[in-house]
């Protein structure tokens with residue numbers, strides 16, 4: 570395993586990886602401003618080649634301790650395991666890995682808390698959840714300081730993988746240097762014994778970064794969970810929108826689902842709706858001519874949120890600038906689509922006018938390779 574610009578704890582970690590049976594002969598660890606540590610190919614690699622193998626006993630997975638937290642959040646099980654290993658100090662067989670993991674500073678959620686819409690509420694929820702988890706970890710392990718607990722919670726939040734087939738949540742050394750891309754060149758799988766393999770999905774040139782897809786989530790979620798946003802096209806170019814409906818004019822009083830609950834929809838980069846299903850009950854609850862009522866209500870709500878995004882302060886943070894610009898563009902094109910449907914008043918049902926063409930719905934395949942968020 571080669572490594573450039575190594576610091577001491579990274580070198581100790583890499584030596585430990587070798588002893589633990591982690592095989593990554595054609596990968597190098599690099600650091601890049603704005604991307605942190607990352608994996609880079611040291612050889613030209615063909616498609617479908619295994620480039621990393623991490624044996625099960627080198628992986629920190631959800632342990633017996635997680636039983637304590639069954640009624641609570643999934644991440645506490647893994648965080649508990651991590652803090653337990655940290656408390657063992659040099660006695661822990663994962664010590665170099667644990668040390669490296671707990672060096673990571675949690676990213677600042679404060680500047681995100683004032684963002685409009687779902688982005689701001691996600692950040693505020695995350696702040697509350699982090700505080701609860703830190704308190705729970707400290708209460709469960711009196712030798713654990715709030716700072717250690719905060720670092721553990723952050724490491725778990727941003728680095729845990731979940732394998733559906735193996736039904737396992739885990740912190741996987743070396744593999745967790747892999748960054749996310751909307752067009753990844755690798756995917757991972759977990760064997761039934763809990764070991765992990767990383768395999769190329771395309772040809773990879775020498776020096777090229779190896780990436781996977783963590784998830785197909787909007788930029789606001791990427792920012793709150795992982796601390797970065799992506800430019801360009803892809804599933805990240807979308808906005809989650811909470812729509813409060815209350816009582817619409819022309820709503821049927823009897824029968825039909827409750828239209829009072831706010832519903833969440835997702836708007837894609839081309840201004841179409843990805844998830845239309847939450848709006849369907851509302852349509853059922855309206856009188857026949859009331860598609861227009863719904864469209865007008867939608868337009869009003871979107872205009873309100875658009876105004877909030879236009880007034881949002883990026884606080885000289887380039888990630889926030891990108892998120893704000895993208896949210897404005899997405900909401901604007903969605904609003905234009907609704908308004909032109911209202912103006913045209915054509916026979917096309919509102920939901921199909923707002924929905925995406927088939928290929929846009931399909932999204933992006935993540936197979937086993939979705940990280941928890």
Ligand SMILES: C[S@@+](CC[C@H](N)C(=O)[O-])C[C@H]1O[C@@H](n2cnc3c(N)ncnc32)[C@H](O)[C@@H]1O
Nearest residue numbers: 603604605606727728745746747748749795797
């Ligand atoms: C699983 S770790 C990946 C390795 C990480 N770069 C490191 O330094 O250890 C996930 C973190 O990597 C960073 N990251 C991943 N993909 C990124 C990307 N496309 N752009 C910028 N940062 C990214 C984010 O800080 C994220 O929370």
